[in-house]
Amino acid sequence: MKNLWDLAGVFAYLSLLTVGGGMAAFPEMKELTVDTYHWLTFPELLHFYSLGQLAPGPNMMMVASIGVVVGHIPGALVALIAFFLPTGLLTFFIGRLWTHLATWRWRPSIQAGLGSVAVGLVLAGAIIMGKGAITDVFFGVISLIVFLLLWRTKINPAYPIVASGLVGMALHYFTAT
Amino acid sequence: MSVADTPPVAPPPSLGKLFWVFLVMGATSLGGGVVGYLRTGLVVRQRWLDDLSFVELLSISQTLPGLNATNMSILVGDRLRGGLGALVATLGMCLPGASLMIAAGFAYGAGGDGPWSKAFLHGIAAGAVGLIVVVLVQLGAKTLKTVADYVFVVLTAVAVAFFKVPVPYALIVAGIVAIWWHRPRDKDVP
Numbered sequence: 001m002k003n004l005w006d007l008a009g010v011f012a013y014l015s016l017l018t019v020g021g022g023m024a025a026f027p028e029m030k031e032l033t034v035d036t037y038h039w040l041t042f043p044e045l046l047h048f049y050s051l052g053q054l055a056p057g058p059n060m061m062m063v064a065s066i067g068v069v070v071g072h073i074p075g076a077l078v079a080l081i082a083f084f085l086p087t088g089l090l091t092f093f094i095g096r097l098w099t100h101l102a103t104w105r106w107r108p109s110i111q112a113g114l115g116s117v118a119v120g121l122v123l124a125g126a127i128i129m130g131k132g133a134i135t136d137v138f139f140g141v142i143s144l145i146v147f148l149l150l151w152r153t154k155i156n157p158a159y160p161i162v163a164s165g166l167v168g169m170a171l172h173y174f175t176a177t
Numbered sequence: 178m179s180v181a182d183t184p185p186v187a188p189p190p191s192l193g194k195l196f197w198v199f200l201v202m203g204a205t206s207l208g209g210g211v212v213g214y215l216r217t218g219l220v221v222r223q224r225w226l227d228d229l230s231f232v233e234l235l236s237i238s239q240t241l242p243g244l245n246a247t248n249m250s251i252l253v254g255d256r257l258r259g260g261l262g263a264l265v266a267t268l269g270m271c272l273p274g275a276s277l278m279i280a281a282g283f284a285y286g287a288g289g290d291g292p293w294s295k296a297f298l299h300g301i302a303a304g305a306v307g308l309i310v311v312v313l314v315q316l317g318a319k320t321l322k323t324v325a326d327y328v329f330v331v332l333t334a335v336a337v338a339f340f341k342v343p344v345p346y347a348l349i350v351a352g353i354v355a356i357w358w359h360r361p362r363d364k365d366v367p
Contacts, residue, residue, distance in 0.1 A: 017344045019242045020316065023309055027337050028344045044285070047298035050305040051281050057203040057274030058211065058246035064275050068282025076279045084271070087243030088251055092263055095252045098237050105361035111240050113329075113356030115320035117348060120333025122316065126309045127338040133302035142300060146307025151314060161304040168300020169293060176292070 003070050004078050006037060011063055011082035018087060020118025022060035026125035039070050046132045054158055142167060187224040189257045192265050198223060199250055199269030211246040215253075225257055246270055329355045 010032050017025040026049070033039045040048075045066075052062030060083065067079030101107050134140045146160045190198070198218060206214040212235065219226050226234075234256070238248035247267055254266030321327055333351045336342040 016242050017348065018244060019348060020239070021312070022244055023312070024344070031341075031343075043295075043299075046302045047285070047295075048278075048281070050298060050301040052274075052278060053305045053308060054301070055274040055277045055281075056206050057270055057272075058244045060244055061271065061274035061278040062281075064278040065282035065285070068279055069286065073279070076275075076282065080271070080275055084243075084247055084267070087241070088247065088267065091238070091241050091243050091248045091251045092255060092260070094241055095234075095237055095248075095255060099233075106356075109356050109359040109361055111236065112320075112322070112326075112359040113354075114240055114352055116326040116329040117333050117351045117355050119313065119317050119320055120330040120351065121337065121344065121348070122309070122313050123330060123334035124337035124344075126306065126313055127334065129302070129309065130306045133299070133306050135299075139299070139303035142303040143307040143310070146304045147310045148307075150308060150311040157308050157311075161301055161308060164304030164307075165297040165301040168296045168298070168303070171300070172292065172296030 004074060007067060007070055007075055007078045008082040010037070011067075011079050012086050014063075015083045015086045016090075017121075018060070019114060020122050022058075023125035023129075024118060024121035025060075027121075027128050030128060033066060039066060042132050044069075046129065049129070050133075050161075054161060138171060139168075186227055190223070190225065192258055192261060195254060195258055195262055196265045196269045199254075199266040200272060201269075203270040204273035206246070212249070215246070215249055219253060226253065230256070325358055326355075329358075 014025045014029055014032070017028055030042060030045060034042050034045055048062040048065045052065070053059055055061050061080075063079045063083045064076040067076035069075070071078065098107075130143070134143055142164045146164055149155055149160050150157055202211075202214050202218045216228075216231060220228055220231050234249060234252040235245070237252060238245050241248060247270060250266040250270040251263045254263035256262075258265070317330070321330065329351055333347050336347050336351075337344055
């Protein structure tokens with residue numbers, strides 16, 4: 001029961017950090033779920049996060065997987081509600097207000113200022129994730145190829161990401177035998 | 178399709194129809210890029226919004242905390258059918274992905290974490306890093322206009338990733354400095 005309260009607290013807090021996308025919350029998510037509460041290991045967090053990128057819909061549904069690990073179905077529901085309700089309510093009410101603020105002088109300032117900070121937070125998340133996922137040159141090459149493919153072509157990201165998984169299995173086959 | 182080609186806006190849908198359309202988008206928007214699916218579904222196919230309102234709602238979604246996909250569901254749902262519309266659209270958008278990731282959580286616990294699936298997931302994680310860097314480049318190209326913006330990005334990222342500064346502090350301090358840097362100047366006032 002205490003775990004569910006911890007889950008609710010952690011994900012409600014993380015929810016408010018998702019400025020510029022889910023990745024912005026990744027550094028604190030690692031800190032809390034792995035280092036503070038030991039709900040899962042860093043590789044497990046990376047696995048769920050990456051799987052979550054393959055799932056349809058909003059790209060942070062992986063919070064439900066962490067919820068399952070901590071408290072089965074109730075855990076998943078608590079994690080989902082805690083992660084989406086606070087920002088949801090904020091968006092709902094500020095969204096109604098924001099349209100009335102169209103001519104407010106500070107509105108472009110807030111958009112431009114928060115925009116660059118948000119990019120910085122996503123970059124921090126990418127660095128932390130990269131340190132965990134790119135364990136040797138081989139995985140670095142996979143990241144680089146996926147980056148170039150998605151940057152230069154209009155291909156659906158799901159294909160190169162599934163392909164990287166298959167390459168990972170091939171590598172396991174050759175190193176295990 | 179350019180803004181000028183956008184057909185006239187259709188009347189607001191029923192709650193059931195709203196839920197169904199968001200459920201379909203929630204189930205089919207594979208591989209990220211939900212914004213593209215949203216525009217195709219809402220502006221082109223259903224004609225519930227014109228391009229101008231779509232871009233306006235999108236800029237609100239991107240400024241506020243929360244994910245683009247859920248923020249857009251809330252704003253579009255609210256605009257079309259009020260509070261209930263926002264709820265129904267968000268549930269539809271989240272249901273398919275959430276069910277899949279709940280299943281993934283159980284599968285991982287039930288022996289889905291053997292060496293083969295670990296090797297697969299390790300590969301996926303490396304691929305996902307590539308995806309995030311692309312998102313970063315696209316987000317940066319849209320947001321960063323001046324040298325100062327790049328300085329804010331690097332300072333925020335270094336503070337969080339290397340000096341372990343908690344994200345809320347970084348967000349508040351860098352946010353206030355960056356917003357102040359972009360403060361309205363007197364010459365902007367007409």
